[in-house]
Every structure is written in C-alpha cells, then in structure tokens.
Amino acid sequence: MTSTKNQENSPKGLAPIEIANGIETADGFRGDLFDIVIIGAGPVGLYGAYYGGFRGKKIAVVDSLSVVGGQIAALYPEKKIYDVAGFTQILGRELVDGLYRQALRYNPTFFLGESVVGRRFNEEDRIHTFETATGREINAKAALISGGVGTFTPKPLPAAKGFSGEGVSYFIPNPRELAAMDVVVVGGGDSAVDYALMLEPIASSVTIIHRRSDFRAHQASVRELFASSVEVITDAEVTSLLGVERLEKVEITKGNDVTYRSCDRIVAALGFNANVASIKSLGIEVVDNRHIPVNTKMETNVDGIYAAGDIATYEGKVKLIAVGFGEAATAINNAVAKIDPREHLAPGHSSDT
Numbered sequence: 001m002t003s004t005k006n007q008e009n010s011p012k013g014l015a016p017i018e019i020a021n022g023i024e025t026a027d028g029f030r031g032d033l034f035d036i037v038i039i040g041a042g043p044v045g046l047y048g049a050y051y052g053g054f055r056g057k058k059i060a061v062v063d064s065l066s067v068v069g070g071q072i073a074a075l076y077p078e079k080k081i082y083d084v085a086g087f088t089q090i091l092g093r094e095l096v097d098g099l100y101r102q103a104l105r106y107n108p109t110f111f112l113g114e115s116v117v118g119r120r121f122n123e124e125d126r127i128h129t130f131e132t133a134t135g136r137e138i139n140a141k142a143a144l145i146s147g148g149v150g151t152f153t154p155k156p157l158p159a160a161k162g163f164s165g166e167g168v169s170y171f172i173p174n175p176r177e178l179a180a181m182d183v184v185v186v187g188g189g190d191s192a193v194d195y196a197l198m199l200e201p202i203a204s205s206v207t208i209i210h211r212r213s214d215f216r217a218h219q220a221s222v223r224e225l226f227a228s229s230v231e232v233i234t235d236a237e238v239t240s241l242l243g244v245e246r247l248e249k250v251e252i253t254k255g256n257d258v259t260y261r262s263c264d265r266i267v268a269a270l271g272f273n274a275n276v277a278s279i280k281s282l283g284i285e286v287v288d289n290r291h292i293p294v295n296t297k298m299e300t301n302v303d304g305i306y307a308a309g310d311i312a313t314y315e316g317k318v319k320l321i322a323v324g325f326g327e328a329a330t331a332i333n334n335a336v337a338k339i340d341p342r343e344h345l346a347p348g349h350s351s352d353t
C-alpha cells in the first residue's frame with residue numbers, strides 16, 4: 001500500500017496537519033480489510049486508535065476535517081484544559097499532539113478530509129463497508145463511531161471564493177510555520193482572538209479584522225488583545241484576496257474606505273458548521289437527532305458497531321474528554337473480543353508489555 005502526505009489529500013483551503021511528523025493518508029489504499037475502523041479523529045477516536053493498536057489490531061481512522069483533534073483542534077487549540085487525568089493543565093493542541101503520537105505508535109491508517117456517508121454490510125463475510133463522500137470504500141470487521149457533534153466544516157471566508165493561491169488557513173496546527181509572516185486573522189470569537197494572541201510573538205505582524213465593534217471572546221483574552229501589539233480593526237471586512245500563486249495583499253473595507261495591506265497568510269476563524277446527517281445515514285439508531293444509544297459494552301443497535309465520546313448516550317452520560325477515553329477503551333476491548341472470540345476482553349496491563 002502506498003501513502004501520500006496528508007497535505008496532498010487535504011480539502012482546499014485547509015492547512016495540512018503538522019502537529020507531529022509522519023501523518024499519512026492512504027491514497028494508494030485499495031480496499032484492505034481493517035479490523036476496526038474509527039469514525040472521528042477527535043480525542044476519543046485518537047485514544048481508541050491507540051487502544052486498537054495496543055490490542056494488535058489493524059486500525060483505520062477517518063475524519064471529515066483535514067486535521068486530527070475534533071472539537072479541540074477546531075474550537076479551542078489554545079485553551080488550557082484542567083480536567084484531563086494526569087495533567088494539572090494542558091493546552092488543547094498539546095493534548096491532541098500527545099494523543100496523536102500515542103496512536104501513531106501502532107501505525108493506524110488515517111483518512112483525513114473524508115466524511116463517512118454510508119454503510120453496507122456483507123452478511124456472509126460479516127464485513128462492514130463504509131463509504132466516504134469522495135467515493136472511497138473502507139472495509140472493516142467492526143467500527144467505533146466517535147463522531148462527536150457530527151462532521152465539522154469550517155465556515156468559509158467569503159472573500160476567499162475564487163482565490164486559488166496559497167495562504168488561506170482555517171487551522172494553525174503549527175504556529176512556527178507563520179514565523180516572520182504578515183498575518184491577518186478574521187473573526188471576533190474566542191478562536192480568532194486566541195489565534196491572534198498565539199501568533200503575536202511569532203509572526204512579523206498580526207492584524208485582526210472583525211466585522212462588528214464588540215468581540216464575542218472571553219473578556220480577559222480581549223483585554224490581552226488590546227494590550228498586545230496586534231492591530232485591531234473593527235467594523236471592517238476583508239473583501240478581496242490579491243496575489244497569483246500565493247497571497248500577497250488583502251483588501252479591507254470599512255464603511256466607504258477601502259485599504260490594502262500586505263498579507264502572507266490569512267487565518268479565517270469564523271466558526272464551524274456541525275452536521276450529524278452523515279452519521280444518520282449509517283443505518284444506526286440515533287436519538288434526539290444527534291446521539292447514538294449504547295449499552296455498557298458501548299455497543300450500538302447494530303452488531304459490531306460501537307460508539308463512544310460525545311455522540312454516545314446512556315443514562316447518566318457526562319460529555320467530557322476524560323469520560324470519552326474510558327468509553328473508547330471499553331468499546332475497543334469489546335470489539336476485539338467480538339471479532340475474535342479467542343481474544344480476552346481484558347487487555348492486560350500496558351506496563352507489562
């Protein structure tokens with residue numbers, strides 16, 4: 001099986017992941033049979049990928065985003081998280097980086113930038129075939145659905161429509177990549193303000209452009225923004241991107257004034273659309289329009305299909321990363337025992353290996 005770097009497989013406009021070296025998608029993939037396919041590369045899916053590898057299984061991980069990390073990568077990579085076991089505090093992107101490296105230990109196959117949109121089942125071979133929106137088919141004996149709040153799609157920057165050069169990002173997995181660049185961040189929420197503050201000490205210049213006068217971000221972050229060297233332009237919009245092969249300038253419109261500013265990279269932090277429609281098309285029971293009911297083994301109503309993390313529901317469910325980790329371990333160990341009855345449910349201690 002040949003593989004290509006994720007960058008070549010990324011949806012247009014999304015930055016390739018660089019939180020760790022070596023992430024690959026499987027462009028040369030030709031219908032290999034996986035033991036377990038994990039749908040959703042958020043924190044829960046990534047931990048499930050580690051666990052499946054630890055159990056000696058061949059794992060595929062699919063995500064509609066071009067980066068791993070789910071809600072953390074999309075919404076709060078720069079926020080500190082205080083309630084993950086074993087860390088007094090950890091930055092969102094550092095947690096994702098750790099989970100990703102932990103999963104990589106057993107070389108799972110990643111299919112990023114691909115939404116799973118359908119499933120069929122071969123009764124004779126007991127194989128599930130998952131179809132992605134690009135037409136790819138992924139075969140597996142079992143599946144873990146860790147789809148969170150559904151497929152995440154960045155809200156597009158209207159001015160980027162028709163601009164085909166490089167220089168538009170919706171994620172910044174590796175801030176160092178923007179060193180010495182003139183950066184324009186667009187948006188007024190937490191992600192935009194966090195990105196501007198994160199890039200301020202790294203980039204050559206940072207400008208934040210927000211179409212309203214008030215920021216929706218955390219007050220302390222907004223105070224920090226105004227005290228920083230970030231140039232803040234409110235009641236304004238980026239109306240055009242200029243450059244041929246790569247971005248060189250942006251056009252900014254504020255009322256009747258139109259100005260131009262040098263820009264090597266524009267970071268669009270306008271939020272994300274979450275959509276569970278594709279999960280609903282997998283033929284698995286969904287309640288409240290967005291949750292998959294599971295039993296204590298994390299089994300769904302379909303044999304061989306498990307769910308964990310924000311998307312899984314049962315009485316007393318608490319939606320937290322810490323809870324999702326336990327659910328992923330339970331789901332994967334039960335899936336392993338299901339697809340090969342000679343295997344034990346209990347994984348043994350990782351410290352013994």
Ligand SMILES: Cc1cc2nc3c(=O)[nH]c(=O)nc-3n(C[C@H](O)[C@H](O)[C@H](O)COP(=O)(O)OP(=O)(O)OC[C@H]3O[C@@H](n4cnc5c(N)ncnc54)[C@H](O)[C@@H]3O)c2cc1C
Binds near residue numbers: 324
């Ligand atoms: C601002 C904010 C702060 C938070 N702070 C904390 C905190 O401090 N502590 C804490 O424990 N929790 C916190 N949370 C909640 C935490 O982020 C979630 O509980 C966690 O991300 C759930 O992980 P997950 O892997 O189940 O789902 P997600 O992180 O939502 O990941 C699911 C992934 O599945 C993908 N996907 C969905 N459907 C498909 C499909 N059909 N095909 C392909 N891919 C698909 C999505 O693209 C996504 O990447 C916070 C949430 C937010 C929004």
